[in-house]
Amino acid sequence: MNIPLSRPDITQAERDAVIEVLNTPDLSLGPKLAEFERVFAEFTGAKYVTAVNSGTSGLHLCLHAISLGPGDEVITTPFSFSASANCALYEGARPVFADIDPETWNIDPAKIARAVTPKSRVIVPVDVFGQPADLDPILQIANKNNICVIEDSCEALGARYKGKPVGTQADAALFAFYPNKQVTTGEGGIIVTNDENIYKIVVSCRNQGRDEHGGWLGHVRLGFNYRISDINCALGIAQMKRIDEILNSRRQVAEWYTRRINDEKRLRMQKILPHCQISWFVMVVRLNDDYTRDDRDRILKQLKEKGIGCSNYFPPIHLQPFYVEKFGYQRGDFPVCEALSDRTIALPFHGRLTEQEVNTVCKTLADLL
Ligand SMILES: Cc1ncc(COP(=O)(O)O)c(C=O)c1O
Incomplete structure:
Protein backbone atom coordinates (compact mmCIF):
# COMPACT_ATOMS: atom_id res chain seq x y z
CA MET A 1 0.00 0.00 0.00
CA ASN A 2 1.24 3.51 -0.74
CA ILE A 3 -1.21 6.32 -0.04
CA PRO A 4 0.72 9.60 0.26
CA LEU A 5 -0.22 12.29 2.76
CA SER A 6 -0.69 14.83 -0.02
CA ARG A 7 -0.13 15.27 -3.72
CA PRO A 8 -0.30 18.23 -6.09
CA ASP A 9 -3.04 18.20 -8.74
CA ILE A 10 -1.07 18.85 -11.95
CA THR A 11 -2.41 18.31 -15.48
CA GLN A 12 -1.01 18.77 -18.99
CA ALA A 13 -2.34 22.37 -18.92
CA GLU A 14 0.09 23.22 -16.10
CA ARG A 15 3.00 21.50 -17.86
CA ASP A 16 2.23 23.39 -21.10
CA ALA A 17 1.99 26.71 -19.26
CA VAL A 18 5.44 26.26 -17.70
CA ILE A 19 7.02 25.25 -21.01
CA GLU A 20 5.46 28.29 -22.68
CA VAL A 21 7.31 30.61 -20.29
CA LEU A 22 10.57 28.74 -20.85
CA ASN A 23 10.26 29.59 -24.55
CA THR A 24 10.37 33.32 -23.70
CA PRO A 25 13.12 35.46 -22.16
CA ASP A 26 10.77 36.66 -19.37
CA LEU A 27 11.56 34.35 -16.49
CA SER A 28 11.16 36.95 -13.73
CA LEU A 29 9.16 40.21 -13.30
CA GLY A 30 7.52 39.39 -16.63
CA PRO A 31 3.93 39.26 -17.89
CA LYS A 32 3.02 36.08 -16.01
CA LEU A 33 3.68 37.80 -12.68
CA ALA A 34 1.25 40.60 -13.58
CA GLU A 35 -1.31 38.08 -14.89
CA PHE A 36 -1.08 35.91 -11.77
CA GLU A 37 -1.68 38.97 -9.59
CA ARG A 38 -4.65 40.00 -11.75
CA VAL A 39 -6.19 36.55 -11.42
CA PHE A 40 -5.92 36.85 -7.63
CA ALA A 41 -7.38 40.33 -7.56
CA GLU A 42 -10.41 38.96 -9.39
CA PHE A 43 -10.68 35.83 -7.27
CA THR A 44 -10.48 37.59 -3.90
CA GLY A 45 -11.84 41.02 -4.82
CA ALA A 46 -8.74 42.65 -3.29
CA LYS A 47 -7.53 45.97 -4.64
CA TYR A 48 -3.79 45.26 -4.41
CA VAL A 49 -2.06 41.93 -4.93
CA THR A 50 1.65 41.10 -4.60
CA ALA A 51 2.96 37.65 -5.48
CA VAL A 52 6.07 36.50 -3.60
CA ASN A 53 8.21 33.39 -3.31
CA SER A 54 6.57 31.84 -0.22
CA GLY A 55 3.81 32.29 2.31
CA THR A 56 6.46 33.00 4.91
CA SER A 57 7.97 35.85 2.92
CA GLY A 58 4.43 37.19 2.37
CA LEU A 59 3.74 37.34 6.10
CA HIS A 60 7.19 38.75 6.79
CA LEU A 61 6.62 41.54 4.24
CA CYS A 62 3.23 42.43 5.73
CA LEU A 63 4.72 42.72 9.22
CA HIS A 64 7.61 44.72 7.81
CA ALA A 65 5.15 47.02 6.02
CA ILE A 66 3.45 48.02 9.27
CA SER A 67 6.90 48.91 10.71
CA LEU A 68 6.83 46.22 13.35
CA GLY A 69 9.92 46.31 15.51
CA PRO A 70 11.59 45.53 18.83
CA GLY A 71 9.28 46.05 21.80
CA ASP A 72 6.17 45.27 19.74
CA GLU A 73 3.94 42.27 20.37
CA VAL A 74 2.21 40.11 17.76
CA ILE A 75 -0.77 38.10 18.98
CA THR A 76 -1.18 34.77 17.21
CA THR A 77 -2.20 31.16 17.74
CA PRO A 78 0.08 28.48 19.13
CA PHE A 79 -1.73 25.94 16.91
CA SER A 80 -0.28 26.67 13.48
CA PHE A 81 2.73 26.18 11.30
CA SER A 82 5.71 27.85 12.97
CA ALA A 83 6.05 30.54 10.25
CA SER A 84 2.90 32.23 11.62
CA ALA A 85 4.87 33.24 14.71
CA ASN A 86 8.44 33.22 13.37
CA CYS A 87 7.81 36.24 11.13
CA ALA A 88 7.37 38.41 14.24
CA LEU A 89 10.85 37.34 15.35
CA TYR A 90 12.33 38.33 11.97
CA GLU A 91 11.34 41.92 12.79
CA GLY A 92 12.60 41.77 16.37
CA ALA A 93 9.06 41.70 17.79
CA ARG A 94 7.66 39.20 20.26
CA PRO A 95 5.01 36.62 19.39
CA VAL A 96 2.37 36.43 22.12
CA PHE A 97 0.13 33.40 21.95
CA ALA A 98 -3.61 33.27 22.63
CA ASP A 99 -5.05 29.78 23.11
CA ILE A 100 -7.51 28.22 20.70
CA ASP A 101 -11.16 27.25 20.74
CA PRO A 102 -11.39 23.51 21.54
CA GLU A 103 -14.02 22.89 18.84
CA THR A 104 -13.01 25.04 15.85
CA TRP A 105 -9.26 24.73 16.57
CA ASN A 106 -8.87 28.40 15.58
CA ILE A 107 -7.63 31.21 17.82
CA ASP A 108 -10.18 32.11 20.52
CA PRO A 109 -11.17 35.80 20.32
CA ALA A 110 -11.83 35.91 24.08
CA LYS A 111 -8.24 34.80 24.70
CA ILE A 112 -6.99 37.45 22.26
CA ALA A 113 -8.81 40.13 24.26
CA ARG A 114 -6.95 38.96 27.38
CA ALA A 115 -3.58 38.95 25.58
CA VAL A 116 -3.79 42.60 24.45
CA THR A 117 -1.27 44.94 26.10
CA PRO A 118 -0.10 48.48 25.27
CA LYS A 119 2.67 46.80 23.23
CA SER A 120 0.27 44.87 20.95
CA ARG A 121 0.70 46.03 17.34
CA VAL A 122 -0.95 43.34 15.26
CA ILE A 123 -3.08 40.22 15.49
CA VAL A 124 -2.21 37.36 13.12
CA PRO A 125 -5.20 35.01 13.08
CA VAL A 126 -4.63 31.82 11.10
CA ASP A 127 -7.35 30.10 9.04
CA VAL A 128 -6.35 26.72 10.41
CA PHE A 129 -6.75 23.79 8.01
CA GLY A 130 -8.78 26.00 5.65
CA GLN A 131 -11.45 27.21 8.08
CA PRO A 132 -11.50 31.02 8.40
CA ALA A 133 -10.68 32.34 11.86
CA ASP A 134 -13.72 34.03 13.45
CA LEU A 135 -12.74 37.40 12.09
CA ASP A 136 -15.51 39.78 13.21
CA PRO A 137 -14.82 39.60 16.97
CA ILE A 138 -11.10 39.75 16.16
CA LEU A 139 -11.57 42.91 14.08
CA GLN A 140 -13.62 44.43 16.92
CA ILE A 141 -10.79 43.85 19.40
CA ALA A 142 -8.31 45.26 16.89
CA ASN A 143 -10.39 48.39 16.23
CA LYS A 144 -10.98 49.00 19.92
CA ASN A 145 -7.24 48.82 20.64
CA ASN A 146 -6.04 50.43 17.41
CA ILE A 147 -4.05 47.43 16.25
CA CYS A 148 -3.75 45.81 12.80
CA VAL A 149 -4.96 42.43 11.65
CA ILE A 150 -2.90 40.43 9.14
CA GLU A 151 -4.74 37.21 8.29
CA ASP A 152 -2.62 34.12 7.67
CA SER A 153 -4.83 32.47 5.05
CA CYS A 154 -2.02 30.27 3.75
CA GLU A 155 -4.19 27.18 4.14
CA ALA A 156 -7.52 28.68 3.12
CA LEU A 157 -7.57 29.63 -0.54
CA GLY A 158 -11.22 29.48 -1.62
CA ALA A 159 -12.68 29.66 1.91
CA ARG A 160 -15.38 32.17 2.76
CA TYR A 161 -16.21 34.12 5.91
CA LYS A 162 -19.81 35.33 6.14
CA GLY A 163 -20.10 34.75 2.39
CA LYS A 164 -17.03 36.77 1.42
CA PRO A 165 -13.77 35.24 0.14
CA VAL A 166 -11.12 35.18 2.87
CA GLY A 167 -8.38 37.69 2.42
CA THR A 168 -10.16 41.01 2.06
CA GLN A 169 -11.53 41.76 5.49
CA ALA A 170 -8.31 42.18 7.43
CA ASP A 171 -5.69 44.88 6.78
CA ALA A 172 -3.90 42.32 4.61
CA ALA A 173 -3.90 38.57 4.13
CA LEU A 174 -1.66 36.01 2.53
CA PHE A 175 -1.93 32.68 0.77
CA ALA A 176 0.76 30.05 0.18
CA PHE A 177 1.41 27.69 -2.71
CA TYR A 178 3.68 24.90 -1.45
CA PRO A 179 2.78 21.62 -3.24
CA ASN A 180 0.48 20.41 -0.44
CA LYS A 181 -1.72 23.50 -0.76
CA GLN A 182 -5.01 23.66 -2.71
CA VAL A 183 -3.19 25.51 -5.51
CA THR A 184 0.55 25.19 -6.00
CA THR A 185 3.24 27.16 -7.75
CA GLY A 186 5.97 24.80 -6.52
CA GLU A 187 6.98 27.45 -4.01
CA GLY A 188 5.15 30.74 -3.69
CA GLY A 189 2.82 33.02 -1.82
CA ILE A 190 0.64 36.06 -2.41
CA ILE A 191 -0.35 39.11 -0.38
CA VAL A 192 -3.76 40.70 -0.81
CA THR A 193 -4.73 44.04 0.69
CA ASN A 194 -6.96 47.05 0.16
CA ASP A 195 -4.43 49.27 1.94
CA GLU A 196 -2.35 51.29 -0.48
CA ASN A 197 0.38 52.00 2.11
CA ILE A 198 0.90 48.32 2.86
CA TYR A 199 0.94 47.56 -0.86
CA LYS A 200 3.55 50.19 -1.65
CA ILE A 201 5.95 48.80 0.93
CA VAL A 202 5.45 45.10 0.19
CA VAL A 203 5.83 45.56 -3.56
CA SER A 204 9.04 47.54 -3.08
CA CYS A 205 10.52 45.32 -0.36
CA ARG A 206 9.76 42.16 -2.35
CA ASN A 207 12.23 43.55 -4.87
CA GLN A 208 15.19 44.76 -2.78
CA GLY A 209 13.56 48.04 -1.75
CA ARG A 210 13.45 49.40 -5.29
CA ASP A 211 10.65 51.79 -6.12
CA GLU A 212 8.76 52.25 -9.37
CA HIS A 213 10.93 55.09 -10.62
CA GLY A 214 14.35 54.41 -9.13
CA GLY A 215 15.71 51.94 -11.69
CA TRP A 216 17.39 48.59 -11.06
CA LEU A 217 20.19 49.96 -8.89
CA GLY A 218 18.15 52.50 -6.94
CA HIS A 219 17.14 51.28 -3.49
CA VAL A 220 14.94 53.66 -1.54
CA ARG A 221 14.54 51.38 1.47
CA LEU A 222 15.94 48.17 2.89
CA GLY A 223 14.32 45.28 1.05
CA PHE A 224 14.60 41.58 0.39
CA ASN A 225 14.63 39.29 -2.60
CA TYR A 226 11.21 37.71 -2.20
CA ARG A 227 10.43 37.68 -5.94
CA ILE A 228 8.59 34.75 -7.49
CA SER A 229 9.60 33.68 -11.00
CA ASP A 230 7.29 33.82 -14.01
CA ILE A 231 7.71 30.05 -14.29
CA SER A 249 -12.70 17.32 -5.90
CA ARG A 250 -11.17 18.06 -2.50
CA ARG A 251 -14.67 18.69 -1.11
CA GLN A 252 -15.82 15.32 -2.45
CA VAL A 253 -12.92 13.53 -0.76
CA ALA A 254 -13.66 15.43 2.46
CA GLU A 255 -17.29 14.27 2.31
CA TRP A 256 -16.23 10.62 1.97
CA TYR A 257 -14.00 11.01 5.01
CA THR A 258 -16.55 12.98 7.04
CA ARG A 259 -19.23 10.30 6.68
CA ARG A 260 -16.88 7.60 7.94
CA ILE A 261 -15.30 9.68 10.71
CA ASN A 262 -18.72 10.76 12.02
CA ASP A 263 -19.54 7.06 12.53
CA GLU A 264 -16.38 6.55 14.59
CA LYS A 265 -16.94 7.51 18.25
CA ARG A 266 -13.20 7.57 19.04
CA LEU A 267 -12.54 10.37 16.54
CA ARG A 268 -13.62 13.97 16.15
CA MET A 269 -13.24 16.51 13.37
CA GLN A 270 -12.78 20.28 13.48
CA LYS A 271 -16.14 22.01 14.03
CA ILE A 272 -17.02 24.30 11.13
CA LEU A 273 -18.89 27.42 12.25
CA PRO A 274 -22.13 28.09 10.33
CA HIS A 275 -20.82 31.39 8.95
CA CYS A 276 -17.52 29.83 7.81
CA GLN A 277 -17.10 27.95 4.57
CA ILE A 278 -14.01 25.77 4.76
CA SER A 279 -11.68 25.19 1.82
CA TRP A 280 -10.40 21.68 2.46
CA PHE A 281 -6.63 21.75 2.95
CA VAL A 282 -5.95 18.61 5.02
CA MET A 283 -7.96 15.91 6.77
CA VAL A 284 -7.07 16.12 10.43
CA VAL A 285 -8.85 13.99 13.03
CA ARG A 286 -8.58 14.26 16.81
CA LEU A 287 -8.48 11.15 18.97
CA ASN A 288 -10.77 11.31 22.00
CA ASP A 289 -9.38 11.98 25.48
CA ASP A 290 -8.93 8.26 26.27
CA TYR A 291 -5.86 8.35 24.02
CA THR A 292 -2.53 9.87 25.06
CA ARG A 293 0.18 11.48 22.97
CA ASP A 294 2.13 8.21 23.11
CA ASP A 295 -0.91 6.34 21.76
CA ARG A 296 -1.20 8.85 18.95
CA ASP A 297 2.49 8.60 18.11
CA ARG A 298 2.24 4.81 18.05
CA ILE A 299 -0.72 5.02 15.64
CA LEU A 300 1.19 7.42 13.36
CA LYS A 301 4.11 4.98 13.27
CA GLN A 302 1.87 2.03 12.51
CA LEU A 303 -0.01 3.89 9.77
CA LYS A 304 3.32 4.79 8.13
CA GLU A 305 4.51 1.18 8.39
CA LYS A 306 1.40 0.19 6.47
CA GLY A 307 2.16 2.70 3.70
CA ILE A 308 -0.39 5.33 4.76
CA GLY A 309 1.03 8.86 4.82
CA CYS A 310 0.16 10.77 7.99
CA SER A 311 1.46 13.50 10.26
CA ASN A 312 0.97 15.24 13.62
CA TYR A 313 -0.32 18.63 12.39
CA PHE A 314 0.43 20.79 14.42
CA PRO A 315 2.81 20.42 17.33
CA PRO A 316 2.30 23.59 19.46
CA ILE A 317 4.56 26.43 18.31
CA HIS A 318 5.33 27.49 21.89
CA LEU A 319 6.77 24.03 22.59
CA GLN A 320 9.10 24.02 19.59
CA PRO A 321 12.62 23.70 21.05
CA PHE A 322 13.80 27.20 20.16
CA TYR A 323 10.65 28.83 21.60
CA VAL A 324 11.17 26.90 24.82
CA GLU A 325 14.81 27.97 24.89
CA LYS A 326 14.17 31.61 23.99
CA PHE A 327 10.98 32.31 25.96
CA GLY A 328 10.87 29.56 28.60
CA TYR A 329 7.48 28.20 27.55
CA GLN A 330 6.41 24.93 29.11
CA ARG A 331 3.64 22.37 28.97
CA GLY A 332 0.48 23.77 30.49
CA ASP A 333 0.95 27.29 29.09
CA PHE A 334 -1.72 26.81 26.38
CA PRO A 335 -3.65 23.75 27.54
CA VAL A 336 -6.38 23.72 24.88
CA CYS A 337 -3.84 23.74 22.09
CA GLU A 338 -1.71 21.11 23.81
CA ALA A 339 -4.61 18.71 24.44
CA LEU A 340 -5.48 18.94 20.74
CA SER A 341 -1.90 18.79 19.41
CA ASP A 342 -1.28 15.62 21.44
CA ARG A 343 -4.12 13.81 19.70
CA THR A 344 -4.25 14.95 16.07
CA ILE A 345 -3.60 12.76 13.05
CA ALA A 346 -3.45 14.24 9.56
CA LEU A 347 -4.64 11.54 7.16
CA PRO A 348 -3.88 11.30 3.43
CA PHE A 349 -5.70 14.10 1.65
CA HIS A 350 -5.69 15.43 -1.91
CA GLY A 351 -8.20 15.77 -4.72
CA ARG A 352 -7.21 12.62 -6.57
CA LEU A 353 -7.87 10.21 -3.68
CA THR A 354 -10.46 7.57 -4.54
CA GLU A 355 -13.35 6.53 -2.32
CA GLN A 356 -11.73 3.12 -2.04
CA GLU A 357 -8.50 4.68 -0.73
CA VAL A 358 -10.50 6.70 1.82
CA ASN A 359 -12.21 3.46 2.92
CA THR A 360 -8.85 1.74 3.26
CA VAL A 361 -7.39 4.58 5.35
CA CYS A 362 -10.43 4.71 7.65
CA LYS A 363 -10.61 0.93 8.06
CA THR A 364 -6.88 0.73 8.84
CA LEU A 365 -7.15 3.55 11.37
CA ALA A 366 -10.20 1.93 13.04
CA ASP A 367 -8.31 -1.38 13.35
CA LEU A 368 -5.36 0.41 14.97
CA LEU A 369 -7.64 2.30 17.38
C1 LIG B 1 -0.62 28.56 8.36
C2 LIG B 1 0.62 28.69 7.54
N1 LIG B 1 1.30 29.84 7.58
C3 LIG B 1 2.41 30.03 6.85
C4 LIG B 1 2.89 29.04 6.02
C5 LIG B 1 4.16 29.29 5.27
O1 LIG B 1 4.05 29.12 3.90
P1 LIG B 1 5.35 28.71 3.05
O2 LIG B 1 5.65 27.28 3.36
O3 LIG B 1 4.92 28.92 1.63
O4 LIG B 1 6.44 29.63 3.44
C6 LIG B 1 2.21 27.84 5.93
C7 LIG B 1 2.67 26.79 5.01
O5 LIG B 1 2.88 25.67 5.25
C8 LIG B 1 1.06 27.63 6.73
O6 LIG B 1 0.40 26.47 6.71
Missing part, protein backbone atom coordinates in the same frame (compact mmCIF):
# COMPACT_ATOMS: atom_id res chain seq x y z
CA ASN A 232 6.03 29.62 -10.91
CA CYS A 233 3.39 32.22 -11.80
CA ALA A 234 2.50 30.41 -15.03
CA LEU A 235 1.95 27.25 -13.02
CA GLY A 236 -0.24 29.22 -10.61
CA ILE A 237 -2.32 30.77 -13.40
CA ALA A 238 -2.97 27.34 -14.93
CA GLN A 239 -3.97 26.03 -11.48
CA MET A 240 -6.30 29.00 -10.88
CA LYS A 241 -8.07 28.29 -14.18
CA ARG A 242 -8.99 24.93 -12.64
CA ILE A 243 -9.73 26.27 -9.15
CA ASP A 244 -13.40 25.21 -9.06
CA GLU A 245 -12.53 21.70 -10.21
CA ILE A 246 -9.67 21.50 -7.69
CA LEU A 247 -11.77 22.70 -4.74
CA ASN A 248 -14.74 20.50 -5.70
